[in-house]
Amino acid sequence: MSDTETRKRLWSVSEKLIRKRLAVVAARASAFGLRFFKLGQGQSLPGRIALKVDPQILAHLAGPLEVVLISGTNGKTTTTALLASGLERSAPTITNAGGSNMTGGIVSALIDGISQNEAARFAALEVDEIYLTPVCRDIVPKAIVLLNLSRDQLDRTQEVRKIARRWKALLGEFPGVKIVANADDPLVVFAALEAHDVTWVAGGISWTEDSLGCPVCTGRITFSGGSWSCDCGFSRPEVSWQLSGDSVVTTPEGTISLGLSIPGAFNVRNSVMALAGCACLGVAPELSKNGMALVNSVSGRFQTYPLLGTDSHVMLTLAKNPAGWVELIAMVDSWVKDRAIVIGLNARLADGRDPSWIWDVPFEVFAGHSVVVCGERATDMALRLRYAEVDALVVPDTYSAIVVASKRSSDVVVLANYTCFQSIRKDLERIGPRNGFAGTLVGVGKYLAKGRK
Amino acid sequence: MGDSISIVTVYPDLLGTYGDGGNAKVLAARLKLRGIAVTSLEVRSSDPLPAGADIYLVGGGEDSPQVEASKILSRTRVLHRAVENGSYVLAVCAGLQIFGEYFVDSEGNDVPGLAILDCRSSKMPGARAVGELLVKTEIDGKEELIVGYENHGSSTQLGPDAKPFSRVVVGVGNSRTAKTDGIRYKNVIATYMHGPVLARNAELADSILRGVFGELPAIADRSLSNLARQLHRERVAAALKSRKAKSVGRATVGLPGRER
Ligand SMILES: [Zn+2]
Numbered sequence: 233m234s235d236t237e238t239r240k241r242l243w244s245v246s247e248k249l250i251r252k253r254l255a256v257v258a259a260r261a262s263a264f265g266l267r268f269f270k271l272g273q274g275q276s277l278p279g280r281i282a283l284k285v286d287p288q289i290l291a292h293l294a295g296p297l298e299v300v301l302i303s304g305t306n307g308k309t310t311t312t313a314l315l316a317s318g319l320e321r322s323a324p325t326i327t328n329a330g331g332s333n334m335t336g337g338i339v340s341a342l343i344d345g346i347s348q349n350e351a352a353r354f355a356a357l358e359v360d361e362i363y364l365t366p367v368c369r370d371i372v373p374k375a376i377v378l379l380n381l382s383r384d385q386l387d388r389t390q391e392v393r394k395i396a397r398r399w400k401a402l403l404g405e406f407p408g409v410k411i412v413a414n415a416d417d418p419l420v421v422f423a424a425l426e427a428h429d430v431t432w433v434a435g436g437i438s439w440t441e442d443s444l445g446c447p448v449c450t451g452r453i454t455f456s457g458g459s460w461s462c463d464c465g466f467s468r469p470e471v472s473w474q475l476s477g478d479s480v481v482t483t484p485e486g487t488i489s490l491g492l493s494i495p496g497a498f499n500v501r502n503s504v505m506a507l508a509g510c511a512c513l514g515v516a517p518e519l520s521k522n523g524m525a526l527v528n529s530v531s532g533r534f535q536t537y538p539l540l541g542t543d544s545h546v547m548l549t550l551a552k553n554p555a556g557w558v559e560l561i562a563m564v565d566s567w568v569k570d571r572a573i574v575i576g577l578n579a580r581l582a583d584g585r586d587p588s589w590i591w592d593v594p595f596e597v598f599a600g601h602s603v604v605v606c607g608e609r610a611t612d613m614a615l616r617l618r619y620a621e622v623d624a625l626v627v628p629d630t631y632s633a634i635v636v637a638s639k640r641s642s643d644v645v646v647l648a649n650y651t652c653f654q655s656i657r658k659d660l661e662r663i664g665p666r667n668g669f670a671g672t673l674v675g676v677g678k679y680l681a682k683g684r685k
Numbered sequence: 686m687g688d689s690i691s692i693v694t695v696y697p698d699l700l701g702t703y704g705d706g707g708n709a710k711v712l713a714a715r716l717k718l719r720g721i722a723v724t725s726l727e728v729r730s731s732d733p734l735p736a737g738a739d740i741y742l743v744g745g746g747e748d749s750p751q752v753e754a755s756k757i758l759s760r761t762r763v764l765h766r767a768v769e770n771g772s773y774v775l776a777v778c779a780g781l782q783i784f785g786e787y788f789v790d791s792e793g794n795d796v797p798g799l800a801i802l803d804c805r806s807s808k809m810p811g812a813r814a815v816g817e818l819l820v821k822t823e824i825d826g827k828e829e830l831i832v833g834y835e836n837h838g839s840s841t842q843l844g845p846d847a848k849p850f851s852r853v854v855v856g857v858g859n860s861r862t863a864k865t866d867g868i869r870y871k872n873v874i875a876t877y878m879h880g881p882v883l884a885r886n887a888e889l890a891d892s893i894l895r896g897v898f899g900e901l902p903a904i905a906d907r908s909l910s911n912l913a914r915q916l917h918r919e920r921v922a923a924a925l926k927s928r929k930a931k932s933v934g935r936a937t938v939g940l941p942g943r944e945r
Pocket residue numbers: 446447448449450451452462463464465466
């Protein structure tokens with residue numbers, strides 16, 4: 233190698249290092265700025281700035297870490313939280329707990345995580361279904377957990393099958409990556425067809441409307457007795473991880489029993505996916521399950537908040553597409569008797585601009601009950617409910633809607649889609665007494681202002 | 686099908702992805718609210734499609750299920766006979782395309798449709814049409830604003846004698862050049878509008894029901910009627926606002942979605 237070549241190469245190496253440093257500094261400065269000016273919600277901005285300075289930043293940051301990516305339509309955030317908490321029992325773990333799951337948000341989370349713990353060994357990262365391909369190409373993870381695919385934000389994703397095809401092409405590119413896949417979802421199984429090292433988990437499926445047409449041939453998939461198959465031979469693979477009963481998990485190495493703190497049968501199945509994900513990174517279920525038991529709410533999901541100025545308690549739940557709603561309806565069904573229900577609907581970019589999907593949710597099961605409806609698309613939701621013979625009171629402002637509901641019952645359950653959920657959560661957290669004296673003052677002011685309207 | 690008005694939702698397993706199943710719910714509810722007997726059936730593609738229903742609803746679906754639905758419907762010819770016999774049909778998006786002579790599959794190949802309507806659909810040049818769709822059309826002799834949500838990558842060309850369903854005020858509809866949406870033929874209304882279109886436009890729902898039943902009694906439940914009118918007003922206003930807000934290339938390309 234000539235002298236000039238060596239110099240060139242050295243220069244390019246140091247240029248790369250400098251770029252990375254600069255990118256991290258820029259990201260941290262912007263994160264500090266966001267916090268300082270209380271701009272909130274800007275989780276992805278520092279990452280996006282870092283990406284501008286160094287387009288390779290994701291690969292640089294993830295390089296020293298053992299990464300597991302989690303993707304799918306529903307349960308990403310909860311499964312990621314469970315998985316991260318499971319891994320944490322073995323070694324320090326970085327995660328994007330805020331739910332910022334596109335490239336910029338993931339870069340932000342990694343920069344943040346590494347600055348807090350340079351000894352971190354694992355990263356458990358939730359990734360948007362469409363962003364799985366670019367993120368995976370940069371990071372090259374050790375494992376990927378694929379949860380499920382169903383209709384969601386169709387104005388953005390266009391077709392569910394398109395995502396399945398993208399995933400399939402992606403997994404063909406990375407034969408060395410360990411895949412944890414939900415054997416109960418035909419579209420996930422289709423996506424994993426090209427993968428070499430797959431752990432099949434009985435992850436459950438409650439919404440089959442998007443996978444009735446076979447993704448392999450043009451035939452029909454029939455579901456029966458917990459299994460499914462098509463005449464072309466495409467069928468549910470043999471699983472090695474599954475739930476037996478309510479909380480006992482059969483693993484390839486024997487059975488263990490779970491002790492989750494979060495409610496819902498779907499979360500139990502999410503935790504089986506998470507256990508298998510931890511095992512791919514060498515953390516045994518006996519250890520990881522202890523971490524999972526510590527998770528008691530995930531970014532406000534299933535969190536109960538006191539409602540200021542009342543004796544009421546408000547439980548917050550995310551319901552953002554038909555599959556998610558169908559999972560929740562089983563729980564809500566038992567709630568409607570003695571609790572007040574609030575349903576919130578927005579249709580911003582992150583929710584999907586077209587809320588036609590509310591017509592796919594079997595709200596008819598609430599017929600005869602009364603619901604308070606809020607959010608920017610409250611009228612759409614109220615009319616949907618009225619046609620289902622559910623009485624619906626429209627109170628567009630989310631906080632006022634909760635206050636109105638609390639007069640019906642001191643136990644309030646709020647079910648809202650993504651941006652509506654986030655704004656309600658912000659209200660409840662800011663107003664709750666746990667934010668100290670100043671927070672309480674702001675909350676009292678807000679409560680009084682809203683009460684007067 | 687007896688004395689009650691019969692509504693058949695065609696193959697929701699293949700053509701039920703975009704919420705159009707709501708159209709059947711709206712029609713059935715608006716009959717029930719008036720005390721008119723109704724039988725509403727959702728018929729999956731594995732079951733035989735009943736002949737002679739009063740109203741058939743065909744919704745939007747993904748590319749490959751759409752091809753499959755077209756194949757089965759071409760074979761059985763139930764819808765061909767129904768249209769000739771004067772049944773009412775509302776066909777939305779993929780449903781519209783299937784009723785034409787040709788449409789395109791995900792690989793861009795031409796696929797034969799039912800050839801009931803004089804139109805053909807092909808890959809639309811430029812971005813996918815995604816957003817509020819506001820149109821003007823005549824309903825029972827009155828000019829009305831109808832509003833829906835479109836989400837399609839194909840454009841539809843009408844034959845020289847075919848009659849469009851409406852003129853586009855905001856959005857794309859059949860194509861970026863034609864400024865029309867959908868097509869009308871006999872008692873068939875085909876459109877690109879999701880929403881579902883009958884939930885957002887009670888007038889259109891009632892006009893279909895009048896076609897089948899004759900003059901309709903008023904709905905006694907005032908609050909429901911008001912709510913339906915309010916939704917229509919809100920969506921019309923939103924569509925008009927969206928025209929101001931967006932320029933030409935509003936549909937997303939590449940990796941869509943903004944980070945939070
Ligand atoms: Zn098949």
